[in-house]
Amino acid sequence: MSNTIVIFGASGDLTSRKLIPALYQLHAKGRLPKNTRIVGVSRSPFEHDEWRTSLRETTSKFAGKSFSSEKWDTFAPNVYYQSGDIKDAASFKTLAEFLNEIEEGKSTGRVYYLSTMPQLYATAVDQLGAAGLACEDNGTRRVIIEKPFGTDLATAQALNASIHNVFGEEQIYRIDHYLGKETVQNIFALRFANSIFEPLWNRNYVDHIQITVAEEVVIGRRAGYYDTSGILRDMFQNHILQLMMITAMEPPARYDGTMVRDEKVKVLHAMRKMTGGDFASQTVRGQYKGYLDEEGVPPGSQTATYAALKLYCDNWRWRGVPFYLRSGKGMSCRTTQIVIQFKNVPHMMFGDKSRVPMGNRLVMQVQPAEGIQLHFETKVPDAGMKTRTSHLDFNFQDSIGGDSLPDAYQRLLLDAVQGDASLFARGDEVELAWGIIDPIIEAWNSPAAPPLLQYETGLWGPPEASQWMFDQNREWFDVCPVIR
Numbered sequence: 001m002s003n004t005i006v007i008f009g010a011s012g013d014l015t016s017r018k019l020i021p022a023l024y025q026l027h028a029k030g031r032l033p034k035n036t037r038i039v040g041v042s043r044s045p046f047e048h049d050e051w052r053t054s055l056r057e058t059t060s061k062f063a064g065k066s067f068s069s070e071k072w073d074t075f076a077p078n079v080y081y082q083s084g085d086i087k088d089a090a091s092f093k094t095l096a097e098f099l100n101e102i103e104e105g106k107s108t109g110r111v112y113y114l115s116t117m118p119q120l121y122a123t124a125v126d127q128l129g130a131a132g133l134a135c136e137d138n139g140t141r142r143v144i145i146e147k148p149f150g151t152d153l154a155t156a157q158a159l160n161a162s163i164h165n166v167f168g169e170e171q172i173y174r175i176d177h178y179l180g181k182e183t184v185q186n187i188f189a190l191r192f193a194n195s196i197f198e199p200l201w202n203r204n205y206v207d208h209i210q211i212t213v214a215e216e217v218v219i220g221r222r223a224g225y226y227d228t229s230g231i232l233r234d235m236f237q238n239h240i241l242q243l244m245m246i247t248a249m250e251p252p253a254r255y256d257g258t259m260v261r262d263e264k265v266k267v268l269h270a271m272r273k274m275t276g277g278d279f280a281s282q283t284v285r286g287q288y289k290g291y292l293d294e295e296g297v298p299p300g301s302q303t304a305t306y307a308a309l310k311l312y313c314d315n316w317r318w319r320g321v322p323f324y325l326r327s328g329k330g331m332s333c334r335t336t337q338i339v340i341q342f343k344n345v346p347h348m349m350f351g352d353k354s355r356v357p358m359g360n361r362l363v364m365q366v367q368p369a370e371g372i373q374l375h376f377e378t379k380v381p382d383a384g385m386k387t388r389t390s391h392l393d394f395n396f397q398d399s400i401g402g403d404s405l406p407d408a409y410q411r412l413l414l415d416a417v418q419g420d421a422s423l424f425a426r427g428d429e430v431e432l433a434w435g436i437i438d439p440i441i442e443a444w445n446s447p448a449a450p451p452l453l454q455y456e457t458g459l460w461g462p463p464e465a466s467q468w469m470f471d472q473n474r475e476w477f478d479v480c481p482v483i484r
């Protein structure tokens, strides 16, 4: 069966920067199923060739040295453009006719990628349904929904309900590009394809877990979006909770979309609800100095650009083990890391008694470079029985030689075409995630809110957040990329 990928939002940033380069790379590697057509849809007027020419330029820029003119020339003829307005039913009628024409009425799997403004997701899905474009009589029909999926629990529920009017859950692919990253998928391999980690991966050996998504950049000109979103909606409800679920989940019996997501969802069900004073004692919120001077930020805005949360997962594996989740703009560097901090040895009989070792630590770095670092104590040579912390490094890039790691969108687009939803969020998962984040947002907008701490850019967020950890006899792992 051949395939057609229809991208709504064809003239947009994501399409030219990520989607088309990813599809081109898949084609160049011979992974894109034969006879896959790509149809771009947006209101801007383009002729097919005009769009192809513009995409060639952007793809060669983003694909870098791996771009090959010859391969592009075999890819481009299958790329088409159809001008249309998502709000206009007639555009969908024209689109249906165009698709039938290029597919020559043959049985064809279709993937509709909604890479447009979130306010248009529900309308686009309604229109697809009304135009008969969701009907599976002549091949599979799937829809990929970009983030953000709702802005709170109520809007996510409404969006789910509206999409379910047209598509069944098994046809819906809610994207979180973090799940397409090699290191994130490697957490599955590390945990469930090795026997040495899993026995330690629990409350008996783990003191706590830290998940950090640090961005060096500030908001720049994105105030319009960012000031209404803030750090919790922007980073926690999606990426950080996804990383937490994969770190905390039980081993599924099989690696498939249902079983993997069942286990992830169980983690969310087990998350302890914050109540009363928890919002002040278990959350830290901050705003970088200068945020209020950014273009478009309303005077006196209380939007947080930094957050740290202490969450608990109340099940047999994790009872009593804190999960510290944090993210910030204007931080010391760009890095995403998951740190498994193991408990210290019960008694240290060696070396410098004044030095308390940290305990073993496993650092999984998701970006910028992807890799793993294991920290452990070793003897200092020629110094009696003094010990120090050493590390073993695994760098994904080194393991594949000169090639660069595939962008997350390659994996996710191919999975959607092939019908594997393991790395996409399910409807209940998204709603449960909002159910964790919503009460915190609500508390932060109430008198129960912790103070909005100011912090200098270029450091690790508010100094009070470090003190907060010290007060719990713990320390943030403030290390800029451990793997380069």
Ligand SMILES: NC(=O)c1ccc[n+]([C@@H]2O[C@H](COP(=O)([O-])OP(=O)(O)OC[C@H]3O[C@@H](n4cnc5c(N)ncnc54)[C@H](OP(=O)(O)O)[C@@H]3O)[C@@H](O)[C@H]2O)c1
Binding pocket: 008, 009, 010, 011, 012, 013, 014, 015, 041, 042, 043, 044, 084, 085, 086, 087, 114, 115, 116, 117, 118, 120, 146, 147, 148
């Ligand atoms: N860019 C990223 O890096 C990124 C990363 C993660 C997630 N996302 C998500 O991906 C989605 C797209 O982001 P983007 O950055 O590509 O946005 P964008 O550059 O603003 O593009 C929006 C696209 O939607 C089209 N559009 C707007 N109104 C339309 C209508 N009524 N009918 C048909 N098409 C319409 C626009 O084209 P016309 O004006 O020509 O119609 C344009 O192609 C958003 O949901 C965003 O949150 C983006």
